[in-house]
Amino acid sequence: MASTATLAIEHVEDSSPPVFKLTRLPDGKSAAPVPISSPYDFPVEGQPNSHLMRELRWYLEDFLDYPFPPETTHAEHVLDALKAWGAQAFNALFDRRDAGDWLAGSDILQVRSDDPHILSWPWEALFDPQANYLAHERRIERRLNKLRDPQPLAALPTDRVNILLVVARPYKGDVRYRSIARPLVELIQSKGLPAHVDLLRPPTFDQLRDHLSARPGYYHVLHFDGHGAYGDGAGEYSPHQFQGRQGCLVFEDENGEPDPKSARDLSALLHDHAVPAVVLNACQSAMLGANAGDDPFASVATALLQSGMRSVVAMAYSLYVSGAQVFLPAFYRRLFEAGSVAEAVRAGRRQMLAHKGRVCVRGRYPLEDWLLPVLYQQDPLDFGFATHAKVEARESRLPAEVREHRDPYGFVGRDGPILEIERALHRKAPAILVQGLGGVGKTTLARGFLRWLDDTGGLDSALWFDFRDIRTAEYVINRTGESFYGENFGVAPNKLELLARALGERRVLMVWDNFESAASNLTGEDRAELGRFLDAIRGGRGKVIIT
Numbered sequence: 122m123a124s125t126a127t128l129a130i131e132h133v134e135d136s137s138p139p140v141f142k143l144t145r146l147p148d149g150k151s152a153a154p155v156p157i158s159s160p161y162d163f164p165v166e167g168q169p170n171s172h173l174m175r176e177l178r179w180y181l182e183d184f185l186d187y188p189f190p191p192e193t194t195h196a197e198h199v200l201d202a203l204k205a206w207g208a209q210a211f212n213a214l215f216d217r218r219d220a221g222d223w224l225a226g227s228d229i230l231q232v233r234s235d236d237p238h239i240l241s242w243p244w245e246a247l248f249d250p251q252a253n254y255l256a257h258e259r260r261i262e263r264r265l266n267k268l269r270d271p272q273p274l275a276a277l278p279t280d281r282v283n284i285l286l287v288v289a290r291p292y293k294g295d296v297r298y299r300s301i302a303r304p305l306v307e308l309i310q311s312k313g314l315p316a317h318v319d320l321l322r323p324p325t326f327d328q329l330r331d332h333l334s335a336r337p338g339y340y341h342v343l344h345f346d347g348h349g350a351y352g353d354g355a356g357e358y359s360p361h362q363f364q365g366r367q368g369c370l371v372f373e374d375e376n377g378e379p380d381p382k383s384a385r386d387l388s389a390l391l392h393d394h395a396v397p398a399v400v401l402n403a404c405q406s407a408m409l410g411a412n413a414g415d416d417p418f419a420s421v422a423t424a425l426l427q428s429g430m431r432s433v434v435a436m437a438y439s440l441y442v443s444g445a446q447v448f449l450p451a452f453y454r455r456l457f458e459a460g461s462v463a464e465a466v467r468a469g470r471r472q473m474l475a476h477k478g479r480v481c482v483r484g485r486y487p488l489e490d491w492l493l494p495v496l497y498q499q500d501p502l503d504f505g506f507a508t509h510a511k512v513e514a515r516e517s518r519l520p521a522e523v524r525e526h527r528d529p530y531g532f533v534g535r536d537g538p539i540l541e542i543e544r545a546l547h548r549k550a551p552a553i554l555v556q557g558l559g560g561v562g563k564t565t566l567a568r569g570f571l572r573w574l575d576d577t578g579g580l581d582s583a584l585w586f587d588f589r590d591i592r593t594a595e596y597v598i599n600r601t602g603e604s605f606y607g608e609n610f611g612v613a614p615n616k617l618e619l620l621a622r623a624l625g626e627r628r629v630l631m632v633w634d635n636f637e638s639a640a641s642n643l644t645g646e647d648r649a650e651l652g653r654f655l656d657a658i659r660g661g662r663g664k665v666i667i668t
Contacts, residue, residue, distance in 0.1 A: 125228035130214065130244075131266070132234035138162075139239060141213075143220050145227070152220035155213045160242055163206045166198040173202050177243065181438040181490055185481035200489060207248030211255070214247075224249075229260045229463065235267050235417045241409040243437070245470070245492040254492075256470055260463035262496045265417055270500050271429045274397060275338030279506040280513070281315040282457070285332070285340045285396070286577070289324040289347035289372050290540060291379040298540040299573075300442050301346045301402055301449060306576050308450050314457050315510035319578035323547045326372045326382050326390070333394035341502070342398045347371055349403030349421060349436070350381075351410060366410055368421040370403055377544050384424035395429030397502035398462055400452070402445050407435035407495045422497050432462040432501045436493050443480040444490050447473050452494075460505030466496045519575050522585035523568050535566055542570055542666070551655040552665040563668040567632045570666070574630065581628045588638040594650035601631060617657040624663025633667045 127146040133154055134140035143152040163173040180199040184192060215224055232244050240263055245256035255261065288302050302320065309316045319340075321329055324347070333340070348371040367384045374380040382390070401407070407422040418424045422435035434452070448469040455468035470491045478485030517524055538555075545553045555563045574580040584604060586597055598620070602610035605623040613619055623629075633639075639648060655665065 125260075126226050127229040127231055128223055128227040129231045129233050129264075132236055132239045135236070139236075143214055143223070145223050146231075152217070152223075155217075157210045157213050158206065159238075160206050161238075163202060165202040167195060168198070173199075173206055174241075174243075177203060178438055181488070181493065185441070185479060185486060185488060188481055188483055188486045203243065203246050204248050207243075207246040207254065208250050211247045211249055215249075224259075227259065229262065230255060232261070232263045233266050234263075235265055237409040237415070237417050237419055237423075240265075240417060240420075240423070241437075243492055245495065256467070256492060257474060260461070260467050260496075262463055262498045264498060265423065265426065268426060268499060271395065271431055274502065277338055277341060277397070277502075280510055281317055282341045282504065282507050282510075283339055284316060284318045284342045284344055285321060286318050287321045287324050287329060287343070287345045287347065287372075289345075289370075291371060291373045291377060292348070296442055298536040298543075300536070301445055302577070304446060304450060305344075305453065308453060310576070312454065313512045314453070315507055315512050316453075316457070317515070317578070318576070322543065322579055323375070323377075324373050325375060326380060329372070330390060330394060333391075333396070337394075340396045341504070342400060343396045343430075344400040344402070345370060345406075346402045348379075349401065349406040351405040351408035351420065367416070367419040368406060368408060368424070370401070370406065370421055375547075384419055384421050387421060388418060388424040388428040391425065391428045391430075395431075397430070398432040398504075399425050399430045399434070400449075401425075401433065401435040402440070402449065404436060404439035407433075407437045407497070422495070426497050426499055431499055433497045434462065434466055434494060435497070437495050438493055440490070440493050441479045441488070443478070443485070444473060444488070444493065447476045448494060456504055457507045460503055460508050462501055462504065463496055463498065466494055469494060517575060518580045518582050519571055520583050520585040522587070523571050523583070526568060535562075535569060538566055539570055539573060546664055549660045551659045551661070552667050555666060555668045564634055567634065567666050567668055571630060571632070579628065580630065583629065584631045585634065586632065587634045588642065589635045591639075592642055594643065594647035594654070597633075597651065598654055604629075617654060620654065621657040621661065624658045625661035627662060629663040631663070631665045633665055636667045 129144040129146055131142045131144060132139060133142045136156070138156040138158050140154045140156050142154045144150070160173040165171060165173055165176045168176055176199045180196050184196050215221055234240055244263070245254070245261055247255040249255060252258065286302055286305070288298065290296065290298055306318055308314065309318065321332055349368060351366065351368045369381045369383045370387065372380045372382055401421060403421070407420055409420045409423070418427045422433045425433050451472035452465045452469035456462065456465035459465065473491040477487035477489065479488045479490065542553055555566060557563050571580070571583050582604060584601060591597060598616055599611045602613070602616055602620055606613070606619060610616065
């Protein structure tokens with residue numbers, strides 16, 4: 122990747138208003154320090170007892186709950202104040218002789234500070250009165266001054282980008298399970314991108330730590346798709362047990378219930394398992410409130426920097442799902458084209474600017490939420506290798522009954538049942554029953570679920586049995602055993618013991634389709650033998666899906 126010129130905005134004095142120095146890198150030439158008004162003191166028309174930061178949070182997180190007059194006028198005043206603050210800050214930095222021409226030759230604008238108050242400012246809103254918001258023209262990133270450089274990277278794969286995706290949905294009535302994951306997988310497949318996605322199963326924090334520990338030097342990106350919060354108890358996702366103001370991510374526990382992990386816990390627990398880049402599609406994951414004290418690592422984003430991550434893309438406020446669905450495809454597409462996380466973030470912001478409609482009570486309503494994604498970087502990884510990587514066809518683990526069948530309208534929706542089956546895979550029960558009237562799509566669901574597992578690293582192999590054509594239990598048991606032990610399995614004296622051993626270790630799904638036919642096609646003893654087979658594999662990694 123070609124080198125780019127960088128301008129650093131460095132916080133140099135804790136005065137009121139704060140003072141900043143503009144430095145041109147790498148030559149180190151600095152302009153005279155200047156004060157910039159704090160957005161925590163900046164007024165908003167019609168809100169005499171408030172300030173820009175409070176009203177900006179209202180606009181981004183609460184306005185669309187009631188996007189009608191007079192709140193539409195309130196929102197316009199907030200956006201006017203944001204532009205006014207951005208222009209004032211821009212003029213203080215660049216509208217002077219000693220720094221006026223620096224911006225033209227710079228592609229990156231870097232904000233350097235260890236003050237959480239300063240890091241929380243909406244720097245993406247710096248506004249050039251002669252042009253536009255700088256976030257649409259330049260790469261903007263935040264950097265901590267006193268944080269030591271991360272540990273050297275292991276030798277990562279260069280043939281593709283490996284992404285570990287954590288999707289946590291621990292709340293009733295939660296966001297659709299695959300609202301972000303499915304478009305990401307489909308983007309990689311449809312565009313032929315050199316990438317592979319593994320889904321963390323189950324999405325617990327212990328499993329994340331174990332999974333990363335078992336695969337050191339393998340993943341380039343850790344992507345968390347779930348809930349986040351900033352606070353000490355305000356709101357559904359802010360656990361009361363966290364002391365002080367800090368961020369958290371909400372994982373699932375073994376029962377699928379909420380399991381929040383604070384910023385400090387995340388930093389400590391992931392210290393030995395850092396990956397180069399993290400994408401946090403989680404509300405408030407970059408938030409640093411004015412009451413964070415002097416702790417720059419109170420947000421999830423900065424805590425992950427402290428643990429050794431090099432690039433962290435996070436959300437300064439709560440992000441609508443419809444906004445994430447615009448940002449993330451553009452982000453990943455550009456990451457593979459340009460090899461730069463900062464450039465990818467800018468591309469995502471531009472896409473959000475071009476497609477502002479967010480789902481709300483008015484259907485879709487325009488929201489200026491492009492400044493929500495923020496980027497923290499310390500010695501980022503150059504993803505330039507991805508621009509030259511060749512996409513190689515990956516061997517499918519699916520049986521012919523799934524590979525060779527194509528649904529004319531594709532497989533869409535069904536996120537609720539898929540999440541239920543995903544969770545059932547981690548229980549001790551050996552079988553998962555999919556029951557319903559004829560024609561409702563039980564077989565289609567089973568096929569779609571197997572494809573989903575195959576696309577996201579959740580399958581070692583799969584077998585398909587249509588019980589309309591099966592007359593003995595021995596046929597099912599022998600074909601299953603032959604997939605592990607070869608054609609001589611049929612003469613083995615301890616078949617169920619061998620199957621229990623194999624299916625205890627491997628993630629194999631066996632679909633028993635149209636199982637209602639077993640009532641007429643199989644004898645009572647054959648049905649009992651299938652029951653003994655299920656008893657033998659109970660508690661293993663292999664499961665049977667019965668439709």
